[in-house]
Amino acid sequence: MGRIAMLIWIVLLLVVIALGYIRLAPSDPAVWHRAPEVRGNVDLAGGVTRQVEVGPDGLARLDRIIRATPRTRVLAGTVPEGMVTYITRSMVFGFPDYTTVQQAGNALEIFARLRFGRSDLGVNRARVDQWLQALHKTG
Template sequence: MTDSKSGLSPCLNPLNCVFFQKEFEDVEKTFDQLVTIAQNIPRTNVLESNENYWKAVCRSLIFRFPDDLEILKIGKKIQIKSASRYGGGDLGVNGTRVGKLLTALEKLNS
């Protein structure tokens, strides 16, 4: 759930959720780049997309566990949240996903 003023909802369980927030100089360009990168993640199904918010479900390779991936542009900041829908832990999958998004973004802009 998002609120355009306060942002993405916080992680309820840090064992199966990762939240990232950073201010960017060119937030429009960065948001568009992140969405493009995220859309190319294998087994990703986009649920919602507009000029400020993007949400998809990413499924694991073997068991097809669903994880929610959200990207929100709020002011000069971008928030990214990746969270498992089920289970108490994710074995680091969500952190890895967000890390790969940010690494790919960095490569685009270097």
């Protein structure tokens, strides 16, 4: 019985360490804040790309919507620079997802992706599509 209890404690400790790393791991802008390579609307296992015509003020309008999203903050970039990368964390475990939005003429190029794991179970697609629906209501 003592060995099983010790094994359980070790497993719990490893889980706590892994969750702490996920929550506290640094997000390097040099890695995540890069121009998206968008070739249309593509759903990926760990993210999504979108390209939408919205006019020259699209990034400023979408930025306001994204900043109002819970657990979302800017990692790097600004609207005047024409590109912004955001981090949105999941509510329970704090998994980070990165979304880079770039104004390209009258279009927005969006690349949302996970950091940990292989699949986001459609979370990025749902979030980005919700942002774009809200954007189309404002414009």
